[in-house]
Amino acid sequence: MSRIVTALHDGPEGAKGQVRDLRVRWALEEAGLTYQTRTFGFGEPRKGSDLADQPFGQVPAYAEGELRIFESGAILLHIAGQSEALLPRDPAQAARATSWLFAALNSVEPVTWQMVIMTKYVWGDRPWAADARAAALDFAQGRLRSVANWLGDRPWLEDRFTVGDLAMVSVLRSLPADYLAPHPELQAYVARGLARPAFQRALTAHLADFRHPEAA
């Protein structure tokens, strides 16, 4: 079965290591599934079937046989459904893993990474951007504290690594240091996730696809 993931072959420095094809590559590596990439330039307009496959004109989109999936969360869940390495077979455990996947994307990412984007790129040059950022950071701490309290000194969110951890670590790893500074549990958790060989392989492949001269 051929699997194709769309990614970027150029872009600003800030895009490297951040664009969400990385999450999909990580899941495929954890699951031991091979894939190919198809790359776009940063900001390259999409039309035709490319726009149908990703209506926001972003990456990643995913093709597998007749399936066309967009949104990294949906792709992660699809891949997880093919591998017990990401999703336990026990239905109750699978439900928890899926709950954490959505928690990462809909309860944590919007109040953290989304706010980083807004304060950095949307409000970046306004005189009040620093104030907005400080208030957003303060607000985000409530959600981050809930995750830290839940995690405590356990290695993963539930009894074992799942697609929920993959999503949560992916969200947390992109945050500036001051977001995680009050939460040593979360810092250790992120480090644990990023040390996984599957993540390292995914990151190497993600960076290798940036063919732009500035790419590492």
Add this chain to the structure above:
Amino acid sequence: MSRIVTALHDGPEGAKGQVRDLRVRWALEEAGLTYQTRTFGFGEPRKGSDLADQPFGQVPAYAEGELRIFESGAILLHIAGQSEALLPRDPAQAARATSWLFAALNSVEPVTWQMVIMTKYVWGDRPWAADARAAALDFAQGRLRSVANWLGDRPWLEDRFTVGDLAMVSVLRSLPADYLAPHPELQAYVARGLARPAFQRALTAHLADFRHPEAA
């Protein structure tokens, strides 16, 4: 099979019709599945199994037999898996429906509703909040335009109503009027979703659980 959804029995006026148990109730109504509710007070602290069932101390949480699911997106997906009314049986169609569910929660909601929350409740009393809101609204229009362009004059995001529409309409319906004003396609789409008898039953039940004297 008993199904239990947690909800609120009091809260500020702004919570009524907005708390996310409504999305879960809507899905259950579309699927023709019965459920019971267990309610909390607004801001009531959680501990023990309640905190385990919803680690952010929020509603909704969902119990069905041995399953415990949190995050409205995860609950919607679980319910959808039980009903062709929400998720087509064809795998390619199901993949598209799931993609739109994640798009609503991770591509549209963070740049729209999340920003409403931030500018209204987090930055509400700062002198620059109006500027922040205007910039956030402007930024959000890109994402909303992608959805509007995709939708065009079709009734639903794909060939038929799915859980993806349920999630997208749920996100869009909560936005202030100026978010949707430039997009008549989206206004008509939201109206179409809210006119569904299943949504109306869900809303009635959601509001009836507010026992607070101010409740309608």
